[in-house]
Amino acid sequence: MADHIAVHRSGLTMPVVTPRFIDNAWRRGCDFINMDLEDSVPQHMKGYARTLIKDAITNVTKGGAEAFTRINHDLVLADLEGIIWPGLAKVNYPKAEYGEEIQLLDRIISRLEQAGGIRPGTVEIGADIETSVGVANAYDIAAASPRVREFGGAGGYDMSRDLGVEMFVGFDQFVYGKGEVELAALALGLEPHTAPFTANTTGSVGDPDRAFREAEAARKCGFRVGGGLHPNVVEPQTRGFTPTQEEVDEAHQVLEQYRQLEVSGETWAETDGNIIDRYEAARARKLLDWSELCAARDQEKAEAFARVEAAEA
């Protein structure tokens, strides 16, 4: 797994040109806000949208969320020069297709970090796989820069359009591509941004129950990264990606049983139908680490939120 483990359980992608979205973003309780310059911004507003990012970073992060920006695939230089400001945590690059593209982004961001007095390596790159070419080059793309720390894609609207497949169906139409992308992430020790398949035949983006079920299933598969388009899904995602107290208690129990196993000199044991071995112990440790990171993140957000409310009172 990645050395640097960020907590990105919930997030909202929103057009930076829509003031009511940006002004209310800090109240949503997200782990991150993804300010969009791409699909949700009309072509004639692209230049104007870039000029909004600097102030929007301050605005959307005051409740403790991290600020991301999704740039345009074909407007890389102009977009990056407009958005690399202190406080920006990540640049999401859509439709990544070649490792060279990510290397170019890395070089431009490095120059802009230096010019802006930002610590080198601060800004992550989210290389989103949304095309067949991107799937074919997934490993090269993920390996192209140390700024790529979370890696996923090979699903969603753009991918379905690229492949010419239906979007809302009762089966997983992206098995191969998602497998390639996830395997590349795992091989490189990156945080996989993916989830087990759950059928969504309606296209709903704002169903909180569904969001919770998906997040919970993803967490139980070991995944930790969420994100969505509707405020209704923020709280369910945050909750769904956070280990429950029962799971934390079970993890402590597994580790205690594993300690006893190590003393006994055995490599595995069965307890109440469950296996205790080094793999289960590793899972338990990972869950406890994640639980602590989630608690710390929630605390940070709560304190940030309280500061804003106190200042505005």
Add this chain to the structure above:
Amino acid sequence: MVPASQPERAVAAPKSNTDVVLLDLVEFVAEQDKPSAREGLVEIVRQVRESGTDVFALVDSELLYADLHACVCPELTGVVVSHLESVAQVEEADSLISKLEDERGIPPGTLEMVFSLDTAQANQDAFEIASASRRITGLTLGRAELVMDLRPEPSGEIHLMQYLMQKLITVAGAIGVPAYGAWWRTPDRGLLATPENTGEAALRGRAIGFKGSFCVLENQVAPMNQGFTPGAQETTEAGKLLESYRAAVSEGTAFIRQGDRIIDSGTALRARLLIDRAAACEAHDKAKVDALAGRPVPAP
């Protein structure tokens, strides 16, 4: 698959009717027990081999020198190399085995290697790794679901495993070697699978393209063998199908209809392979019985 630290269990393993005994130096041997397990390994290999069963050793690519020195002997069929990450490790293992063959009076190239692609990097580079040694006689995912920390989906499938299984089987086909594994579903993880669930995992495994699988408990061997052996009914049906097809071909047609099915050369070939496989399994089972009874076993 028997821990090398349990010699009595290992020597008794052929009685379970297993095709292969895999002497494990990696997964079920505690770190502190590995040195003593290695010390007695050659003797265990010889004793198991006396029963006529093929004997492999499961070795750790990170402990190659110690593990290979401990197991290489004329009676060893080969090694399963686990925790592989690179082509360089395969080349290192191949080279070390060659050296040990030379030192220990084993004809060059005798020992087989099966690669356990249980890490993400090994699966990423599966074709390159599988192509890196001429000793390769099989591929397996080993305990990838544990090494790679893959967990159950709501459907009961282990996340990513269908993709990994298909990739492995495709690479194995491209290299021309069998792929070994079973299609496990939650809550089974091999270790505690009931005989019934083991049989299901083997049946699914055969259906997806695996040729056999390792298991860890003696009572899993019979259902594993059964699942990977074509059944009497399907073998009989394949025979009938082949007979009908041959009769049609002799009359100058390229395909026939059987109900809603089209029987052509491809279908006939599949039937032929199934019949051959059934015959090979039957012959192997007979050879195992003869070997355990101390009767001479004909060369394959």
